[in-house]
Amino acid sequence: MQSKSLLAVVAVAAACISSSASAHSPLDKGRAGDLAQLVEQSNLVFIGTAEKIAYRNARGDKGEGVIPYTIVTYRVGQVLRGKAPGKEITMRLVGGPDGRGRFLSVSGVPVIQKGDQDLLFVANTKDASCPLVFCEYGRFRILNEQVFDTHGSPVRAILKSTVLSRGLPPKPFQTVQFPTPRFDELMKNPEVAEQLKSQKISVEDARRRYEAGAPKYLEFTEEFPAAEKGSDAGTEGPPTAGTGTGSSGPGAPVAQVETTPTVPAGPLPLSEFVAVTKRLAAASKRKPAEVRSVDPAAVIVAAKISLTVPKQLAAPAPPPMAPGSAEEYKAFEQNGYDPVIRK
Amino acid sequence: MGILDMHNQTEKSAMKMKIFATLAACCAILGVPELASAYSYKSCLGHAIKFGSSTQTMNASTVSFPSGYWETGIRDTVNKFNRNPSNFRYTISMDSGGVGRNNGQNEVWGGTGSILSGAPAIAYQYWTCYWFFGDHVHMDEVDVIFDYGTPWQWTADTVKSSLIRYTGSLRAIQTTGAHELGHGLILNHVNTEYNIMGNDFEHIHVNGSTATAYTGEDAADGSIFLYGARSPAWEDVAVVHWKYSGASGEYSDHTKTVIYNNAGAVLPTIDVNGETGYRVNRGQTVRAEFTYENNGANTQTGIQVGYYISTNDLITTFDRKIGSAVFSLSRDNVFTTTVNLVIPNDLSPNTNYWLGVIIDDNGAIRESVESNNATYTPIHVN
Numbered sequence: 001m002q003s004k005s006l007l008a009v010v011a012v013a014a015a016c017i018s019s020s021a022s023a024h025s026p027l028d029k030g031r032a033g034d035l036a037q038l039v040e041q042s043n044l045v046f047i048g049t050a051e052k053i054a055y056r057n058a059r060g061d062k063g064e065g066v067i068p069y070t071i072v073t074y075r076v077g078q079v080l081r082g083k084a085p086g087k088e089i090t091m092r093l094v095g096g097p098d099g100r101g102r103f104l105s106v107s108g109v110p111v112i113q114k115g116d117q118d119l120l121f122v123a124n125t126k127d128a129s130c131p132l133v134f135c136e137y138g139r140f141r142i143l144n145e146q147v148f149d150t151h152g153s154p155v156r157a158i159l160k161s162t163v164l165s166r167g168l169p170p171k172p173f174q175t176v177q178f179p180t181p182r183f184d185e186l187m188k189n190p191e192v193a194e195q196l197k198s199q200k201i202s203v204e205d206a207r208r209r210y211e212a213g214a215p216k217y218l219e220f221t222e223e224f225p226a227a228e229k230g231s232d233a234g235t236e237g238p239p240t241a242g243t244g245t246g247s248s249g250p251g252a253p254v255a256q257v258e259t260t261p262t263v264p265a266g267p268l269p270l271s272e273f274v275a276v277t278k279r280l281a282a283a284s285k286r287k288p289a290e291v292r293s294v295d296p297a298a299v300i301v302a303a304k305i306s307l308t309v310p311k312q313l314a315a316p317a318p319p320p321m322a323p324g325s326a327e328e329y330k331a332f333e334q335n336g337y338d339p340v341i342r343k
Numbered sequence: 344m345g346i347l348d349m350h351n352q353t354e355k356s357a358m359k360m361k362i363f364a365t366l367a368a369c370c371a372i373l374g375v376p377e378l379a380s381a382y383s384y385k386s387c388l389g390h391a392i393k394f395g396s397s398t399q400t401m402n403a404s405t406v407s408f409p410s411g412y413w414e415t416g417i418r419d420t421v422n423k424f425n426r427n428p429s430n431f432r433y434t435i436s437m438d439s440g441g442v443g444r445n446n447g448q449n450e451v452w453g454g455t456g457s458i459l460s461g462a463p464a465i466a467y468q469y470w471t472c473y474w475f476f477g478d479h480v481h482m483d484e485v486d487v488i489f490d491y492g493t494p495w496q497w498t499a500d501t502v503k504s505s506l507i508r509y510t511g512s513l514r515a516i517q518t519t520g521a522h523e524l525g526h527g528l529i530l531n532h533v534n535t536e537y538n539i540m541g542n543d544f545e546h547i548h549v550n551g552s553t554a555t556a557y558t559g560e561d562a563a564d565g566s567i568f569l570y571g572a573r574s575p576a577w578e579d580v581a582v583v584h585w586k587y588s589g590a591s592g593e594y595s596d597h598t599k600t601v602i603y604n605n606a607g608a609v610l611p612t613i614d615v616n617g618e619t620g621y622r623v624n625r626g627q628t629v630r631a632e633f634t635y636e637n638n639g640a641n642t643q644t645g646i647q648v649g650y651y652i653s654t655n656d657l658i659t660t661f662d663r664k665i666g667s668a669v670f671s672l673s674r675d676n677v678f679t680t681t682v683n684l685v686i687p688n689d690l691s692p693n694t695n696y697w698l699g700v701i702i703d704d705n706g707a708i709r710e711s712v713e714s715n716n717a718t719y720t721p722i723h724v725n
Contacts, residue, residue, distance in 0.1 A: 060444050063443040064443035067445065104445070104467060104469055105467075105470070106465060106467055107526055153592070210474075210475065220386065308407060308491040308492070321655060324654065327661075328655070329657060337553075
């Protein structure tokens with residue numbers, strides 16, 4: 001009885017989880033958030049710690065500036081699927097600092113820092129932008145033996161094989177740090193060179209002061225100013241519901257709630273996440289391909305993005321208009337698409 | 344480990360109880376409310392990363408957006424994004440030269456190739472942060488690239504019937520474009536409420552045959568936080584038939600609003616011209632759900648909201664009014680709520696109608712955008 005009940009709950013839960021694609025996720029977001037799909041499409045799944053981080057610039061296509069890349073070397077811990085190339089694996093992701101005070105962030109590509117402990121679903125290290133399955137979806141973060149998604153939201157449950165993560169990232173995941181540019185590199189930034197010129201100080205004097213005064217690293221923070229939201233629009237609060245006319249009346253205003261079932265507070269223990277992943281890996285019929293490290297010293301060829309002509313597709317014919325609709329549509333158009341039409 | 348992988352047996356039991364308590368309502372309002380207020384941005388050295396100027400030119404490729412349909416579409420996308428209460432505005436310029444990343448220009452184009460693991464669009468964001476006898480932090484460039492390759496199929500217009508989630512199969516350049524333009528403001532993804540920085544193609548205003556992209560309350564709030572409010576104040580209230588339904592990673596998921604019976608159960612559904620309609624009886628009291636937003640600068644009080652029955656999906660004051668309510672709305676949250684309404688006894692049986700809502704139906708608020716003041720949910724009178 002209990003297992004039947006649980007199955008019923010899960011069936012409802014699964015039905016309530018939408019399947020769609022957000023701006024940076026693959027076609028089927030349900031697929032991207034599906035652990036079974038992550039496992040199936042991965043050639044290597046492992047838990048590792050980012051031990052070495054390097055930043056290098058790729059040359060873009062003609063007319064493009066440099067495209068910074070992050071080269072990360074993980075010490076491989078537990079392997080859950082496939083075979084690691086050794087005790088370490090080196091991978092490359094688009095984005096990072098250019099070493100001269102400028103940074104590239106690409107939507108949908110995770111930022112990995114030295115010391116990060118992650119559970120990674122690796123597809124192909126030869127990918128020009130991101131080696132992970134569905135990129136950001138193929139990385140889970142680990143803190144205190146608990147699992148978070150790539151953006152630091154606690155993973156709360158795995159319903160069937162769909163990962164549910166919710167909520168704000170813990171403090172350690174809200175900041176990332178990059179090395180302060182070396183003086184000589186910073187001077188190659190035209191904006192800085194202009195400042196040096198305007199301050200009328202010698203290069204050597206600037207170097208001495210820079211090396212004494214510059215912060216050791218540049219810290220970026222994901223800001224969640226929820227507490228500040230009340231300060232920018234006067235008095236704010238929930239909508240007040242007045243008295244309706246006739247038999248109608250507004251119900252109590254409700255905040256945004258999710259229609260997926262209640263899930264635990266999370267985060268999910270790593271051991272449970274690993275157990276589910278291993279079970280899914282054991283069930284996979286596809287043999288994972290070999291995964292190799294990239295050469296950290298190799299010339300980076302940035303992803304090519306060719307300019308393309310669009311293809312216009314015909315819209316399905318709208319349903320026939322109800323009698324009298326033409327007059328209303330005409331009045332609506334003449335009223336500047338304002339639905340309040342003075343008769 | 345069972346099929347439901349949870350923390351431990353105690354929590355599993357508690358979880359089961361909670362779910363069973365609400366099982367009857369299936370996908371109705373069930374879960375625990377999340378943190379509602381939402382927008383998020385990036386800072387470096389304690390300074391928000393933002394453009395030095397609140398007006399930025401976005402150069403659109405004439406190859407990817409040739410004159411006519413596509414150029415009109417991308418211009419419209421930028422114009423729709425600009426319909427927000429902040430000082431920030433993109434101006435659009437058609438660029439017949441080459442486009443590229445990190446070339447000192449904000450650009451938008453469509454491409455094919457190894458863009459990003461099958462993503463429909465991406466934003467390359469370049470910014471500056473360094474210390475040189477003071478902190479220097481600013482946004483430099485955003486390049487928005489749509490994937491014009493398989494499997495994506497785009498529409499650049501506002502025809503509802505083209506769109507996925509309605510009767511078509513195409514994805515709107517305009518909603519995804521608004522999302523990516525939000526990244527240009529360094530607005531991050533948001534997964535805690537209905538908003539454009541979540542699942543963008545389910546963040547859209549619909550009335551009649553037109554589906555319109557818009558920035559929405561949360562991005563409006565974030566843009567004012569970063570760039571200040573424009574003068575004169577931009578006021579805009581809106582109502583949509585979409586609502587928050589949960590999250591996938593850091594993206595909010597959205598679903599259409601529904602109609603409940605007066606006991607709170609979702610009414611039986613039926614297809615009405617390709618959209619989900621709700622079966623109602625004449626004389627039945629129903630709870631009509633819609634989402635109300637204040638996308639403008641200032642709190643609005645005493646907003647008159649009217650509820651209508653229409654014989655088509657275009658809701659205007661030409662339609663028959665069946666109820667009203669008064670709301671106050673502030674720009675600090677998105678509100679999804681229900682209103683009790685009685686289905687008139689004289690409607691024709693076995694007939695489709697549209698239950699409509701018009702916010703500010705007395706036209707009392709001087710708004711910058713009036714076209715987003717009405718929407719509908721299809722119904723079928725048994």
